[in-house]
Amino acid sequence: VTALPDRVTAGALTTGRTILHVDMDAFFVSVELLDRPDLVGQPVVVGGPGRRGVIAAANYEARRHGVHSAMSSVRAQALCPDLVFLPGRFHLYSAASLRIMETFAQFTPLVEPISLDEAFLDVTGAQRLFGSPADIARQVRAAVFATEGLWCSVGVASTKFVAKLASRAAKPRPGGPAPTVDDDDGVLVVGDGEVLSFLHPLAVSELWGVGPVTLGRLNRHGVETVGDLARLPVGAVVSSLGSSAGQHLHALAHGIDPRPVVPGRREKSVGHEQTYAEDLVDRAGMDRELLRLCDAVASRLATKGLAGATVTVKVRFSDFRTITRSHSPGEPMTTTTTLVDHARRLVADIEPAPGVRLLGVSVSGLGPADTGHQLSFDEFEQPTNRREVQQTVDAIRHRWGQAAIGPAALLDDSGLRLRRTGDAQWGPALPPSPDPVDPMATPGAGPGAGGG
DNA sequence: TCTGGGGTCCTAGGACCC
């Protein structure tokens, strides 16, 4: 694979776009299996095995039993008693994802990541260097396999959403043959003349943006397929779904999607939330957990060099009713102490007694953390500068790991170890874990969702 | 299917300003 030269002008990309949607196959599980060749051929998932756990990713052997991501783990286990559960190792997936995105960048600078395992590539201007759209798609797929040992599926079209649907159609089928680099394996090109005949037979729920609620509304109009939606007058769609969503989906049903591939999109919020194996029932528990969440959020803000304007607390009660409370203090926030002060105030009048199953803290309105030393009013009041404390904590964590230091209020009953956030990625472990966390563990190397 | 955790985007009402 030859690297793309520096000069690819945006001007050449304005008409007749060629867009690739690249989607890794069973990404998390595939990464795990590189380390565990002994499990190849067995049904394997990454996810939390606990009572409130869910499946994050399933390999094709597991899918053959009907197991899929977002399914509750209890149900997955029932469908496939031999299912192998692996706890997630997020840092591995992030690192692999970064390398894969770099591989994409060898073909075009216009790479828009959607998640760790998916991206859009606008290759309109890359065809003189790399050949036809199908040629480029095959080269991308082969390059990812050559560098990572991982397979992906590639959809090609002149619009984003058709490219995405095409990559899904190009996926290996559960129980089907294993992927190869053969000419037409794992790649589907939908030419402009074929868009409507490809699109219209699909279930309308396949469209990006049609979830359970929208599907229900469309079904009430007798819409089952994308073709049904296209035949409905736009007015009827708009009156049912609202102006924005209605016009957008109606246009999609006609194959129209002007959204460009946008590289380098900035993140807009950073947050942590956690569902508890046992509901929280008192103020002290809420206050302690808010501290834990704010500590985790502040730590990530520091790593990214960001500050936030608005803090939002989310509370989900045992009956699943969910509320949010937010506040924008007027000054950028960076520290655990500032975040937790606001977070606790936001829930001060909320009664935890019915049982709180989830708490979340997120920060939005992100901007660069100013490196100057303008003290906020808040900090000015404090005997010790909060920013300095936060910076010292962050430096220690950078050197010794996330669990090396933290608020004393988060020490567990032994008084020796910190209660940590972020291990239970896919739902709480089996019953409340008496299992301590090694305070010297490296980030992400905790007991994980399955440690229990 | 008794429902995770990371996010994005949209809507709607009210405060506030000109």
Add this chain to the structure above:
DNA sequence: TCTGGGGTCCTAGGACCC
């Protein structure tokens, strides 16, 4: 003080995606 119209910001909630 029986009072318009446009714009922006803030807050709360919800749909949706991977």
